[in-house]
Amino acid sequence: MSQSYVKEPPTLTDSARAVLRAIATDGPATRPQLSAALQFSKPTMSAAVSELEKYGFLTPAGVNRGNVGRTSITYSIGSKAGLVIGVDCGTTRIHAIATGIDGLQIAEVETTYEPLPDSQRFERVETVLSDILAKCPAQRSDLSCIVIALPNMISPTLARLPNRQRFLDVLARLSETYQVPILLENNVNCAALAEYHQGAARDHSFAVYMQIGVNVGMGIVIDGRLFRGFKGGAGEIAHLPFPWSESEQPAPLGVESYLGAKALLERAGETWKSKAQEAPGDTSKLFAIVESEPTASMIVDRHARDIGNLAAACVSVLDPELIVVGGGVGQNARLLPEIRNTVERLCWPVDIVVGELSNKATVVGAVRLAMDFALARLLGENAKAAFLFSPDQASRLVSV
Amino acid sequence: MSQSYVKEPPTLTDSARAVLRAIATDGPATRPQLSAALQFSKPTMSAAVSELEKYGFLTPAGVNRGNVGRTSITYSIGSKAGLVIGVDCGTTRIHAIATGIDGLQIAEVETTYEPLPDSQRFERVETVLSDILAKCPAQRSDLSCIVIALPNMISPTLARLPNRQRFLDVLARLSETYQVPILLENNVNCAALAEYHQGAARDHSFAVYMQIGVNVGMGIVIDGRLFRGFKGGAGEIAHLPFPWSESEQPAPLGVESYLGAKALLERAGETWKSKAQEAPGDTSKLFAIVESEPTASMIVDRHARDIGNLAAACVSVLDPELIVVGGGVGQNARLLPEIRNTVERLCWPVDIVVGELSNKATVVGAVRLAMDFALARLLGENAKAAFLFSPDQASRLVSV
DNA sequence: TCCCAATGGTAAAGCTCCTTAACTATTCAA
DNA sequence: TTGAATAGTTAAGGAGCTTTACCATTGGGA
Numbered sequence A, B: 001m002s003q004s005y006v007k008e009p010p011t012l013t014d015s016a017r018a019v020l021r022a023i024a025t026d027g028p029a030t031r032p033q034l035s036a037a038l039q040f041s042k043p044t045m046s047a048a049v050s051e052l053e054k055y056g057f058l059t060p061a062g063v064n065r066g067n068v069g070r071t072s073i074t075y076s077i078g079s080k081a082g083l084v085i086g087v088d089c090g091t092t093r094i095h096a097i098a099t100g101i102d103g104l105q106i107a108e109v110e111t112t113y114e115p116l117p118d119s120q121r122f123e124r125v126e127t128v129l130s131d132i133l134a135k136c137p138a139q140r141s142d143l144s145c146i147v148i149a150l151p152n153m154i155s156p157t158l159a160r161l162p163n164r165q166r167f168l169d170v171l172a173r174l175s176e177t178y179q180v181p182i183l184l185e186n187n188v189n190c191a192a193l194a195e196y197h198q199g200a201a202r203d204h205s206f207a208v209y210m211q212i213g214v215n216v217g218m219g220i221v222i223d224g225r226l227f228r229g230f231k232g233g234a235g236e237i238a239h240l241p242f243p244w245s246e247s248e249q250p251a252p253l254g255v256e257s258y259l260g261a262k263a264l265l266e267r268a269g270e271t272w273k274s275k276a277q278e279a280p281g282d283t284s285k286l287f288a289i290v291e292s293e294p295t296a297s298m299i300v301d302r303h304a305r306d307i308g309n310l311a312a313a314c315v316s317v318l319d320p321e322l323i324v325v326g327g328g329v330g331q332n333a334r335l336l337p338e339i340r341n342t343v344e345r346l347c348w349p350v351d352i353v354v355g356e357l358s359n360k361a362t363v364v365g366a367v368r369l370a371m372d373f374a375l376a377r378l379l380g381e382n383a384k385a386a387f388l389f390s391p392d393q394a395s396r397l398v399s400v
Numbered sequence C: 001t002c003c004c005a006a007t008g009g010t011a012a013a014g015c016t017c018c019t020t021a022a023c024t025a026t027t028c029a030a
Numbered sequence D: 001t002t003g004a005a006t007a008g009t010t011a012a013g014g015a016g017c018t019t020t021a022c023c024a025t026t027g028g029g030a
Helices: A014-026 A031-038 A042-055 A118-135 A164-178 A187-198 A254-259 A261-273 A283-288 A294-318 A333-346 A358-378 B014-026 B031-038 B042-054 B118-135 B164-178 B187-198 B254-259 B261-273 B283-288 B294-318 B333-346 B358-378
Strands: A058-064 A072-077 A083-089 A093-100 A105-112 A143-150 A182-186 A206-212 A216-222 A322-326 A351-354 A387-389 B058-064 B072-077 B083-089 B093-100 B105-112 B143-150 B182-186 B206-212 B216-222 B322-326 B351-354 B387-389
Touching: A014 A031, A014 A042, A014 A058, A014 A072, A014 A358, A031 A042, A031 A072, A042 A058, A042 A072, A083 A118, A083 A187, A083 A358, A093 A118, A093 A358, A105 A118, A118 A143, A118 A164, A143 A164, A143 A187, A143 A358, A164 A182, A182 A187, A182 A358, A187 A206, A187 A216, A187 A322, A187 A358, A206 A294, A216 A254, A216 A294, A254 A261, A254 A294, A261 A283, A261 A294, A283 A294, A294 A322, A294 A333, A294 B294, A322 A333, A333 A351, B014 B031, B014 B042, B014 B058, B014 B072, B014 B358, B031 B042, B031 B072, B042 B058, B042 B072, B083 B118, B083 B187, B083 B358, B093 B118, B093 B358, B105 B118, B118 B143, B118 B164, B143 B164, B143 B187, B143 B358, B164 B182, B182 B187, B182 B358, B187 B206, B187 B216, B187 B322, B187 B358, B206 B294, B216 B254, B216 B294, B254 B261, B254 B294, B261 B283, B261 B294, B283 B294, B294 B322, B294 B333, B322 B333, B333 B351
Parallel strands: A083 A143, A143 A182, A206 A322, A322 A351, B083 B143, B143 B182, B206 B322, B322 B351
Antiparallel strands: A058 A072, A083 A093, A093 A105, A182 A387, A206 A216, B058 B072, B083 B093, B093 B105, B182 B387, B206 B216
């Protein structure tokens, strides 16, 4: 792959690579700590650190004194290691965060709007990017990667993106302006990655994130990496067969039209018709009265059981260690017991919890993806499993 | 992990490891070929080869003469690299194959019987193993791994194995007798691995194998490795929610009772009731008359559509590159067009083909798993993702 | 105040595993 | 018989690690 638009990082020794990875992943550390953790001798560690300092990838960040003995120096990621930007480009909000490759936040920009035509929405991404870069201190201006999260299935051809060409034009301009790799990712996948690294799925090795809100989707994270399938469609559970029985055949996107927030409210409306009061106008109102209003509780419990069926489908195919449920509807802990029961009844017991990151999950995940990509580039590895915009062949993305 | 019962293989240099892996995977080769393929210099290659010859892992296997120039020597896997055994322990048949770690077949034993109680079935495995080892030439007696494929979900606790304790006793005896690692794997997973490496999914990187017969199951292979999920339950699609609609709730194992061969024959029986002729007594008879008999064709097409729904469920969660359909019912190519249509209608187009290995798939896959494990051990890597019987703690398997 | 145990860091030498460069060995065909 | 082509070895050297020994800095106690 010729990435002529980005300069190649220097080739590092194995020891330097290990040190850079350790500090980027686990935070600042001293040479003795690193020697112990990575099993390198003292001279090797000195060489590795000075190699990384030379390139500005590492920088001293404090002195440690114990009860006795010589002081040690704590090293953290240096400014030349670059910064990354994650952007959550949603239907009513763009949220961008810039961090170093160690994840330390440098700047944040958030802008909301009434639903916009795609083209204008895409152009706002350009504004947000220039805004957030303006907020970054000058010495931290070595941008190394941008990740944009979109509420669409991201295949290498971007076939399923509405207004595809418009977006490719924006990408071409961004690529021209910033001269860095630009990765696209599905927003639910990003949220899954965020919950995995910094949310409810910390300390697990294999988690899935089910987003249940207006739309329905899933992200799969295995050993810290997103699982995307062959063309980015893994986790597109809105396509699961529903309804399906001896007498009924599935409809395309049947799950989404049955389990989406709109359908939930419509069912609530139907039920309320026979009553004097007005039906709840949005799902949070529905959940607000769930403990006091038997009708609401009935509707919610039925929804929980159906989410449980959906979860059971995922369990029977994937057998995850943990399921994190999120999204406007899914994040209500009230749903959990019934979801768990249904999964256990149909498959086997699985840990199921609600997400912790709420509506920040997607940006945080986009940033994480950018960090992973940037770090892999510094380390000379190839960051697999991401869709990279390639200016050379703007008609298709490159799977890297 | 202390595997005191097996002696540790020698530590090899990187170059020797690469050579051993290349020959085990791609077959015999000469030093110049290996140098070119692995990017090692001539002196390094000489050193690597003589290192491997010293341990008996490699052996000269022929001289090549070209039109001009010195002859070269082709090296193949040597006898000290060990042999492995894969066993398909089915309900009416035990089939075992012994090969070298390069996959070259050394011996084969097959025995069929009327359905037996589990205990007797397990004990037959012991007989088959001693039979097949007796058939191996004496100089190839360095057994290094046994894989047993079972028609059950293999979790680390073996919780879902009927007659669990009986089987553990057999394993303990086998472990004592042969002093080698014994791995257990689900038979469908094995078949998936076989189709991936030597069957219909050759030249693909991410394939799933759907077995549709008496039972229903799936195996997932990503980049040459089985994907098992957290406790071996990935691909247990018999647990997918079915029936599921606005009015119906799923039953445990609903898919299997609806899509299994038994249900198919029952539906056929129902349909035939209104006719003069007798209903087909097994599924192969049903498929034999499918072109001549409209009733049969109707039933088969309906079945195909439902298999398509099942496939769509897998596609929406996993997005595989290729689906291989096998099993007593699934291997009929007649089903393919309708399966493809259904998947495309609900998700997106996916390559779908029938399996090529028929009822040898499971043994072949078991052997492949054993080869992978044995090779990884020789190379000093840890073969991840397999369930290894551990004699120390016979009550649970170790996930390696 | 000065010494010393404890800890952090460096210098020197050497080992392993790879390379390049130059050579030798073997083969077939002209 | 000679030489072009290919296979393989020898020798020298370098990268990147280690071990061993030493030097440097610290706070506490004699």
